[in-house]
Each structure stands twice: as structure tokens, then as C-alpha cells.
Amino acid sequence: MSILVCRLNYPLANYQLAAELTVAPGITVLLGPNGAGKTSLLRLLAGLNQPASGQIQLGERCLFDAEKRIDLPSEKRRIGMVFQDLALFPHLDVSGNIGFGLKMRRVSSSARQNRVQQLLEKLAIEHLAKRNVTTLSGGERQKVALARTLATDPQLLLLDEPTAALDPAARGEIRRWLQTVLTQLNIPTLLVTHDAEEVAYFRKRVAVMEQGKIVQQGSFHQLLREPASEFVARFVGVNYILGEVCEQAGKLIFCSRGGAKFLAPFKQVIPGAAFMTVLPWDIALYRELPDGSPRNHLYGEIRDVVILGDRVRITLEKEDKLVAEISTRGYLALGEPQPGENFWAVFKAREARIENCEELPC
Numbered sequence: 001m002s003i004l005v006c007r008l009n010y011p012l013a014n015y016q017l018a019a020e021l022t023v024a025p026g027i028t029v030l031l032g033p034n035g036a037g038k039t040s041l042l043r044l045l046a047g048l049n050q051p052a053s054g055q056i057q058l059g060e061r062c063l064f065d066a067e068k069r070i071d072l073p074s075e076k077r078r079i080g081m082v083f084q085d086l087a088l089f090p091h092l093d094v095s096g097n098i099g100f101g102l103k104m105r106r107v108s109s110s111a112r113q114n115r116v117q118q119l120l121e122k123l124a125i126e127h128l129a130k131r132n133v134t135t136l137s138g139g140e141r142q143k144v145a146l147a148r149t150l151a152t153d154p155q156l157l158l159l160d161e162p163t164a165a166l167d168p169a170a171r172g173e174i175r176r177w178l179q180t181v182l183t184q185l186n187i188p189t190l191l192v193t194h195d196a197e198e199v200a201y202f203r204k205r206v207a208v209m210e211q212g213k214i215v216q217q218g219s220f221h222q223l224l225r226e227p228a229s230e231f232v233a234r235f236v237g238v239n240y241i242l243g244e245v246c247e248q249a250g251k252l253i254f255c256s257r258g259g260a261k262f263l264a265p266f267k268q269v270i271p272g273a274a275f276m277t278v279l280p281w282d283i284a285l286y287r288e289l290p291d292g293s294p295r296n297h298l299y300g301e302i303r304d305v306v307i308l309g310d311r312v313r314i315t316l317e318k319e320d321k322l323v324a325e326i327s328t329r330g331y332l333a334l335g336e337p338q339p340g341e342n343f344w345a346v347f348k349a350r351e352a353r354i355e356n357c358e359e360l361p362c
């Protein structure tokens with residue numbers, strides 16, 4: 001299986017895209033806010049725009065090298081793209097759409113039919129074979145678009161926000177389907193999203209893009225445990241609090257900028273600027289402060305409650321803002337907390353990660 005390795009520069013309207021990225025077989029989620037340059041990066045990889053400098057290597061093949069003046073045309077890159085508009089051919093049925101690329105390559109009719117049938121089975125969409133694509137639901141159209149792309153046997157898949165245009169029910173269904181199909185295929189796949197919830201769903205390798213740069217690349221777990229910056233932490237949904245480590249009565253305390261004080265496992269830190277990260281699901285909520293082992297706590301007002309299937313995300317604010325994620329069962333047991341109510345957010349000292357930082361950004 002091939003691996004994509006690229007380093008690309010390209011001037012965009014307001015900033016320079018300067019991205020370095022590695023995509024191994026399987027799904028890598030490319031996460032970034034609107035306008036971060038995700039679609040532009042896909043277009044450069046696919047050969048639809050030409051980078052100002054850099055290289056693109058896919059397995060043994062060099063697709064682009066500015067210095068060596070190598071620039072393989074799009075159709076020779078063996079890259080399968082599914083862009084947001086899908087661009088299915090309305091005059092062809094599902095099988096016709098899937099076989100279209102093979103027809104253009106003058107593949108014989110019988111070989112084409114075999115390949116189309118194989119894909120219909122592999123992607124569990126045989127029942128759609130003869131349907132007119134204009135009658136399909138959004139989720140079904142996504143499936144057909146992926147099947148059409150796979151027909152030409154790509155070595156890299158680029159999927160631009162495959163679930164963005166779907167309603168929540170269809171989104172859940174297409175995510176499960178993508179997870180199954182893409183895991184089986186094991187082709188290097190870059191799946192673009194600006195939705196951190198999507199990353200939490202796939203729990204795969206993640207590359208985070210901000211202003212044209214890949215600011216962190218790693219496993220979902222790594223990003224949660226060791227976000228490289230406040231931007232990454234906030235984007236993947238980790239609590240990130242700036243402050244400083246102070247010495248008080250022989251103990252080291254983390255004092256947040258907002259004025260809250262927290263205990264923590266301090267072996268590795270010294271007095272000075274620092275940040276603390278806590279995972280939302282390591283925070284419990286209580287109406288009354290519980291007795292027991294020394295724990296960190298913050299008493300605050302609920303600002304926001306978001307129900308995410310079997311989990312509930314609750315934002316609490318006082319000196320600082322903390323987001324807790326609890327089970328729906330726990331939420332019901334607490335009497336369904338609502339915005340405006342006050343609660344204790346509690347977490348164990350060892351569940352916080354505190355690190356010194358050079359200086360506090362403003």
C-alpha cells in the first residue's frame with residue numbers, strides 16, 4: 001500500500017498555504033475551520049491547481065516536484081476525489097455513473113460491467129444499480145460518488161466534507177458506512193471536515209489545519225492528550241486553561257488567568273507561565289460538592305447544554321470556562337441541568353495535564 005508524503009506552498013487570497021502532510025493507508029481526518037485551506041490542499045494534491053513549490057510523493061511515484069519540474073496531470077495521478085458538489089451525471093443511472101470513468105478509458109463493456117457489479121456489492125448498494133441518480137437521497141448520492149471514484153482503482157482518496165450536506169440521521173448512517181467501507185479498502189484517505197464531532201466519531205489519525213498550515217498531526221488520542229496549541233485543544237474539544245504555576249505554603253498551585261486555583265500532579269512543572277488541559281469526560285458534575293479525596297473543582301453557572309446522542313456536553317462558567325461531557329444517564333440522574341443553574345465541576349488532580357509554557361499569549 002502506498003503512503004502520501006507532501007510538502008506544498010501555494011499563495012491563497014489572504015495567506016500562504018504551506019502544508020506538510022503524510023497520509024498512511026486508512027483514514028486520516030483533515031480538520032480545520034472554514035477557510036483554513038483544506039479544499040485548496042485537496043485541489044493541489046489532485047493536480048487541479050499547481051503548487052508554487054514543493055513535492056508530492058505517492059508510494060513509489062513522484063506526482064509533483066517543482067525543482068525537478070515534474071507535474072503529473074490530474075488524470076495520471078490515480079487520485080480519487082469526491083468533492084462537495086458530487087457532480088453525478090444526471091442522464092445516467094447509478095451503474096452508468098459508476099462505470100463512466102472506465103468507459104472513458106475504453107475498458108470493454110464486459111470488464112466494465114464486472115467492475116461495476118463488484119463495487120455495487122462491496123459498497124452494499126446493489127439495490128440502487130438501476131436508479132436514476134436524480135431520485136437518490138443525499139446519503140445515497142455520496143455512496144454512488146464514492147463508488148464512481150473507486151471504479152478507476154485510485155491509490156489515494158480525497159473526500160471533501162462527505163457528510164456536511166446531510167441531515168443528522170443520514171449523517172450518522174453515512175459515517176458508519178464510510179467507517180466500514182474505508183477500513184476494508186485500506187487506501188490512504190484524506191477525509192476533510194470542519195466538524196470536530198466528526199473526528200470524535202472516526203477516532204483515527206488526524207491532521208489539524210489552520211491558516212494554510214498543518215499545525216499538528218497524530219492519533220486522535222494524541223491530540224486529546226497532548227494538543228500542540230490552544231487552537232488544537234479547543235478545536236478537538238479539550239478544556240485548555242491558561243495561567244501560571246505558583247508556590248503557596250510549600251505547595252505548587254495552578255492559578256488560572258480567570259482566578260481559579262487547581263491542584264495538580266506537579267512533578268514536571270516549575271513556577272511560571274503554564275497551561276492546563278482536562279478532557280471533558282474526565283469532569284463530573286454535582287449539585288453539592290462531594291466529600292472525599294482532594295479534587296479540583298469549579299463552581300459555575302451552566303451556559304450551554306448540547307445533547308450528542310448518548311452523551312451530553314455541558315459548558316460551565318465562572319472564573320473560567322469548563323466543558324464537561326457526561327452520559328445521558330448521568331444527565332438524567334442530575335435532574336437534567338439547564339442553562340442558568342449552578343453546578344460543581346469536579347475532576348481529579350491526576351486527570352489534569354499541566355505544562356509550563358514560554359510566555360502567555362494575550
Ligand SMILES: Nc1ncnc2c1ncn2[C@@H]1O[C@H](COP(=O)(O)OP(=O)(O)OP(=O)(O)O)[C@@H](O)[C@H]1O
Binds near residue numbers: 014034037
Ligand atoms: N484559487 C484560489 N486562489 C486564491 N485564494 C483562494 C483560492 N481558492 C480559495 N482561496 C481562498 O483561500 C482560503 C481557503 O479556502 P478553502 O476553500 O481552501 O478553505 P477550506 O478550509 O476548504 O474552507 P471550508 O471549510 O469553508 O470549505 C479562502 O480564504 C479562500 O477565499
